[in-house]
Amino acid sequence: MADQLTDTPAESTSSDSEADRVTGAAILRVVDLEVHFGAVRAVNGVSFEVQTGTAVGLIGPNGAGKSTALKAVGGETRPTSGRVIFDGIDLAGRPSHVAARAGMIRTFQLGGEFARLTVMENLLVSVPRQRGKSIWGALGGRRWWGAEDAAEIRRAREILSRLELREKENDYASDLSGGQRKLVEIGRALMARPKMLLLDEPMAGVNRSLARHIEHALSALRNDGLTLLLVEHELGSVERLCDRVLVMAGGRQIASGHMGQLRSRQEVLDAYLGGR
Amino acid sequence: MAYYLLTLAVYVVVGVIACWGLNLQFGDTGVLNFAYILFVAAGAYTASILSLGHPNSSSYQHYFWGAHMPWPIPWLAAAVVGGLLGLLVGLLVLRRLRGDYQAMVLLVVSIMGSYIVSADPGFLNGGVGLALIPQPFKGVLHLSQVGYEVFYLALALLAAAVVFEVVRRIHISPLGRVLRAVRENEAAAAAVGHNVAAVKLLVMVIGGAIAALAGAIEVQFIAAWAPAGWDYTETFGLFAAVIVGGRGNLGGVALGALLVQGLFLEGTVLLPNIGNPALIGAIQWMSLGALILIFLYFRPQGVLPERRRTYSSDITTRRNRMAALPAALTRRSARG
Amino acid sequence: MNSMLSSLGFGIVTASILLPAAVGFTLQFSATGVLNIAFGAQMTFAAYIAFICTQAGMSIWLALVLGAVFGAVFSALLNRFLLARFAKRGTTFFGMVVVTIALALLIEYLVEIIWGTMSVNYQMTGTGVVHLGAMSFTHSQLVVMAIGLGIAVATHSLLKYTRIGKAIRAVASNTDLARSSGVPAQRITDIAWLISGLMGGAAGVMLGISLSSVSYTMGDTFLIEIIAAAVLGGVGQVYGAMLGALAIGVLLEESAIVLGGAYAPISAFAVLILVLLVRPTGIMAGAAEAKGIA
Numbered sequence: 087m088a089d090q091l092t093d094t095p096a097e098s099t100s101s102d103s104e105a106d107r108v109t110g111a112a113i114l115r116v117v118d119l120e121v122h123f124g125a126v127r128a129v130n131g132v133s134f135e136v137q138t139g140t141a142v143g144l145i146g147p148n149g150a151g152k153s154t155a156l157k158a159v160g161g162e163t164r165p166t167s168g169r170v171i172f173d174g175i176d177l178a179g180r181p182s183h184v185a186a187r188a189g190m191i192r193t194f195q196l197g198g199e200f201a202r203l204t205v206m207e208n209l210l211v212s213v214p215r216q217r218g219k220s221i222w223g224a225l226g227g228r229r230w231w232g233a234e235d236a237a238e239i240r241r242a243r244e245i246l247s248r249l250e251l252r253e254k255e256n257d258y259a260s261d262l263s264g265g266q267r268k269l270v271e272i273g274r275a276l277m278a279r280p281k282m283l284l285l286d287e288p289m290a291g292v293n294r295s296l297a298r299h300i301e302h303a304l305s306a307l308r309n310d311g312l313t314l315l316l317v318e319h320e321l322g323s324v325e326r327l328c329d330r331v332l333v334m335a336g337g338r339q340i341a342s343g344h345m346g347q348l349r350s351r352q353e354v355l356d357a358y359l360g361g362r
Numbered sequence: 363m364a365y366y367l368l369t370l371a372v373y374v375v376v377g378v379i380a381c382w383g384l385n386l387q388f389g390d391t392g393v394l395n396f397a398y399i400l401f402v403a404a405g406a407y408t409a410s411i412l413s414l415g416h417p418n419s420s421s422y423q424h425y426f427w428g429a430h431m432p433w434p435i436p437w438l439a440a441a442v443v444g445g446l447l448g449l450l451v452g453l454l455v456l457r458r459l460r461g462d463y464q465a466m467v468l469l470v471v472s473i474m475g476s477y478i479v480s481a482d483p484g485f486l487n488g489g490v491g492l493a494l495i496p497q498p499f500k501g502v503l504h505l506s507q508v509g510y511e512v513f514y515l516a517l518a519l520l521a522a523a524v525v526f527e528v529v530r531r532i533h534i535s536p537l538g539r540v541l542r543a544v545r546e547n548e549a550a551a552a553a554v555g556h557n558v559a560a561v562k563l564l565v566m567v568i569g570g571a572i573a574a575l576a577g578a579i580e581v582q583f584i585a586a587w588a589p590a591g592w593d594y595t596e597t598f599g600l601f602a603a604v605i606v607g608g609r610g611n612l613g614g615v616a617l618g619a620l621l622v623q624g625l626f627l628e629g630t631v632l633l634p635n636i637g638n639p640a641l642i643g644a645i646q647w648m649s650l651g652a653l654i655l656i657f658l659y660f661r662p663q664g665v666l667p668e669r670r671r672t673y674s675s676d677i678t679t680r681r682n683r684m685a686a687l688p689a690a691l692t693r694r695s696a697r698g
Numbered sequence: 699m700n701s702m703l704s705s706l707g708f709g710i711v712t713a714s715i716l717l718p719a720a721v722g723f724t725l726q727f728s729a730t731g732v733l734n735i736a737f738g739a740q741m742t743f744a745a746y747i748a749f750i751c752t753q754a755g756m757s758i759w760l761a762l763v764l765g766a767v768f769g770a771v772f773s774a775l776l777n778r779f780l781l782a783r784f785a786k787r788g789t790t791f792f793g794m795v796v797v798t799i800a801l802a803l804l805i806e807y808l809v810e811i812i813w814g815t816m817s818v819n820y821q822m823t824g825t826g827v828v829h830l831g832a833m834s835f836t837h838s839q840l841v842v843m844a845i846g847l848g849i850a851v852a853t854h855s856l857l858k859y860t861r862i863g864k865a866i867r868a869v870a871s872n873t874d875l876a877r878s879s880g881v882p883a884q885r886i887t888d889i890a891w892l893i894s895g896l897m898g899g900a901a902g903v904m905l906g907i908s909l910s911s912v913s914y915t916m917g918d919t920f921l922i923e924i925i926a927a928a929v930l931g932g933v934g935q936v937y938g939a940m941l942g943a944l945a946i947g948v949l950l951e952e953s954a955i956v957l958g959g960a961y962a963p964i965s966a967f968a969v970l971i972l973v974l975l976v977r978p979t980g981i982m983a984g985a986a987e988a989k990g991i992a
């Protein structure tokens with residue numbers, strides 16, 4: 087399924103109604119997630135589900151615990167308690183490479199790129215189960231892994247073309263703009279053939295036209311059937327991209343529903359305007 | 363003079379091999395192995411006791427066990443021991459400790475190693491060290507002194523060729539990309555599915571084996587080995603070579619080993635003798651310190667920086683990879 | 699048993715020297731993020747400056763003060779004219795470690811060139827012995843212990859009650875946060891280097907007094923024990939470093955009695971590594987855990 091992400095162009099370009107999307111069982115189930123840093127309860131009892139093939143938004147004021155929740159789901163931060171069931175496996179407390187190998191790839195709010203690797207190499211790093219990535223495979227030499235690698239390079243070029251980064255292929259990631267780095271991270275995540283992406287503010291700090299470009303790219307991925315969990319401050323994008331939205335404040339989940347409905351809910355307004 | 367230059371050449375080859383191993387850990391993967399010289403020492407001791415013969419055969423030095431094995435067994439066994447030590451130290455240090463703790467604990471481990479050897483005279487002859495270590499084929503070849511030096515240099519070059527091929531294959535492979543990704547950003551490497559601890563363990567094992575091989579080659583050449591020769595500061599000399607030459611660039615690293623290990627540390631003997639030898643030693647080490655500082659400040663990427671890897675639309679040809687070199691040479695960066 | 703008690707006395711003396719050193723080392727590390735391998739060499743330098751002072755006829759205690767002041771100034775200058783510049787160039791954490799290694803080489807061998815490889819002795823008068831049960835201390839050892847204790851108390855009050863101390867703690871526990879909430883991190887960095895130099899300088903002279911000799915590799919050898927104490931306590935944890943100093947100091951001297959002098963450092967470091975296997979961030983883990991070093 088994930089292979090099609092890059093091979094088939096997006097067919098249905100805009101379909102915001104949930105009805106005509108094929109949604110299966112929950113691919114991700116988070117139950118009573120808590121993350122404490124000493125006395126700070128960054129995530130304080132959060133439960134939600136993400137249906138296969140849907141996009142779920144996670145919003146809330148600064149310091150609400152969104153990034154921490156995402157890190158705990160993706161395995162970088164160890165949850166204090168709670169369960170993270172992805173694709174039938176309980177991943178809570180497992181390191182992030184285990185989550186990634188299970189098919190859940192997280193992008194970073196800041197500084198997630200491999201700075202002194204080229205854009206192409208950034209993408210190639212995440213190809214799973216490649217021949218030349220084991221020590222014996224590497225010692226086997228180019229003849230052993232070269233053809234497979236060449237195929238992955240072609241796939242990376244297709245992804246880069248879709249992200250409009252093709253000309254940047256040989257630039258170091260550190261030489262790109264902030265928005266382009268976010269795109270590289272998305273491309274890198276796709277190279278891993280994921281079932282689900284955890285995106286931490288993919289459009290933050292990016293100029294408007296690039297932000298729209300990123301939004302379109304994500305929209306196309308969603309339409310291809312990839313599951314998304316998206317943390318984002320730009321609520322317009324969240325509304326357009328997400329089937330359902332969770333609101334966090336002070337480590338707690340305070341509301342959920344369609345973005346359209348949430349805009350008018352008093353507790354959501356309080357959370358944003360009250361600054362807590 | 364020819365004799366002296368040949369000796370120097372063997373030292374340089376040993377240095378180049380050791381620096382390639384260190385580069386795999388530090389230059390490619392970003393592992394700061396401050397215990398690196400311990401692995402060189404482990405290889406040297408292994409090769410020594412595997413060529414000295416039974417401990418009772420000499421009365422003036424003591425070691426816990428020994429055998430008389432023909433070349434290349436002492437060298438191969440040294441590499442195996444170095445790899446196993448890398449596994450052990452890696453499991454101890456790399457799995458659960460944070461980066462800054464790792465560096466400090468490795469420094470402590472290096473010093474502990476030399477305390478252990480010095481503390482027990484029955485283990486590896488204590489602080490006095492082992493001596494009269496047999497040289498491969500010395501007895502059967504009946505060569506002149508210079509002739510034997512040429513022969514030994516050839517053996518060392520053979521080993522260097524094997525090591526080069528191993529590190530080169532890792533370097534250009536998809537695995538090499540993973541190593542560099544771990545160096546650049548551990549959290550991101552993990553987030554795309556790489557087990558960072560396992561990757562570091564791997565380079566501890568391979569780098570450890572290479573270091574130990576370098577130690578084996580050195581010890582069978584100089585025929586003696588003692589804790590004073592593998593003080594933990596020696597590790598910094600190797601780091602200096604890798605930094606000056608250009609970490610992440612195999613040719614650069616070899617050049618750095620030639621410059622720092624060869625000309626700087628050994629070649630000063632060629633200079634006219636001014637004052638006492640301790641003074642020369644001190645000046646050497648001070649210049650080494652200054653050299654590291656100057657390079658890290660003005661040219662942190664080294665003389666020959668890491669190459670930018672590009673992929674032509676077809677399978678990469680050697681020619682256009684070479685074409686990328688001049689561009690890489692003129693690049694400057696302030697990243698440490 | 700008696701010998702174990704008397705070596706407990708030695709252990710406390712060693713701990714009293716380790717304490718300022720480990721506290722200075724860890725405080726500077728947590729406030730500035732630079733792992734300073736040159737710390738031991740700086741200690742040695744200060745110890746030799748005190749030696750010059752005693753040569754000039756000063757009392758050893760005045761020399762100690764001057765040695766510590768020299769350590770502080772030297773450390774602050776090193777930061778201003780060298781380390782801060784590397785930091786400005788974006789040198790990474792590991793790059794900075796290599797920078798301090800190079801510095802250690804420079805300082806250590808400069809000392810060797812100036813004062814040679816032979817060790818020198820402080821001129822001290824009135825070295826009577828005081829018996830406390832099975833433990834016996836020379837007068838100078840007693841003073842060394844008193845200074846160690848004094849530094850512990852002074853550090854505690856500094857961090858707890860002064861504005862600068864609170865700011866240092868704030869920067870140490872979270873540099874970005876402290877910066878964004880208006881703590882002048884640049885000045886804190888300067889002060890952290892000053893304090894660590896002061897403590898290192900004092901510890902260097904104290905070490906010379908306690909060993910009754912000073913040699914050019916002295917601080918370098920001691921650095922490992924400092925690192926062990928700091929790591930054991932949890933890097934960046936000032937009180938942890940105090941505990942770590944006590945533990946390592948006593949352990950070193952006790953194991954010297956039980957296992958023989960040659961094995962003493964080995965057993966102390968073996969304990970360090972065992973502890974780290976159980977508690978990967980030291981005894982006083984906690985705040986340091988949350989900090990995350992790049």
Ligand SMILES: Nc1ncnc2c1ncn2[C@@H]1O[C@H](COP(=O)(O)OP(=O)(O)OP(=O)(O)O)[C@@H](O)[C@H]1O
Nearest residue numbers: 123126128147148149150151152153154155988989
């Ligand atoms: N490693 C950590 N140690 C201690 N506290 C932390 C840590 N990481 C996050 N926190 C705290 O947890 C809370 C939630 O932080 P988090 O980064 O998850 O917020 P966020 O919702 O992503 O905010 P933003 O919109 O600004 O990205 C904050 O109070 C933060 O200070």
Ligand SMILES: [Mg+2]
Nearest residue numbers: 152153154195
């Ligand atoms: Mg966030």
